[in-house]
Amino acid sequence: MSNTSIVTTADALSAALNALSPATFSLYSDDATLVAIAKQSSAGHCHSASPHPLGIELPATDLAVVDADIALPAEELTELLARLRDLLARQVLVIAPTQAQTTFNHAGLIGLGFQRWTSPGAEQPERRWYRFDIRDYKSTPDWLNARHWANPELWDKYRW
Known part of the structure; x- marks a missing residue:
């Protein structure tokens, strides 16, 4: 039996913010504990279901943390x-x-492009976390390079 204990969502959020150290971040949650953690940081913005987050101008940010338990219908949360x-x-x-x-089960979040993620220092969170980062979303295939684009080896053989 393992000695690791379950890490609360609040502790996991703190660990995630420490691990990723974003210059700016936005939290979308109705959970008062998570909002309190976000407000401790000068880089954080907090958004709840009221006012409706899709009805306001949302800021661009380095990191967005979305609590799927926020009081929004599934379609609006997906949007x-x-x-x-x-x-x-x-x-x-x-x-x-x-x-x-x-x-927002595992398959639904994977279908939206998210990957299962564990924050360093919070290996046993009480809730599952998923992450999307465009930098490592898809590895670049080996054929996608300048060598294969215009077929320069065929320029003198064929006329287009």
Whole structure:
């Protein structure tokens, strides 16, 4: 039996912020404990379900942390995650919901491009965490390089 203890979500958030050390970050959560941790940092912005986060101008940020238990319908939470992932954040962390949901289960988050993630110092979190970072989302295939683009070896053989 392992001696590792379950790490609270608040402790896991603190560990994630320490590990990633973003210059700016945004937290989307209704959890008062998580909001208190975010407010301790001068780099953090906090957003809850009220006012509606999709109805306001959201800031661009280095890291966005989204608590999937936020009081938003599944479709709007999916839209928020997509907007953060595609436009507003360099990295996005999602704290998986405490309740079983069909939208934000493991397969649903993988389908949105997220990868299972464990923060250094929080190896046994009470909730699952998922991460999206465009820098390591997809490895560059070996064929995708300048050598293969215009087929320069065929320039003198064929006329297009």
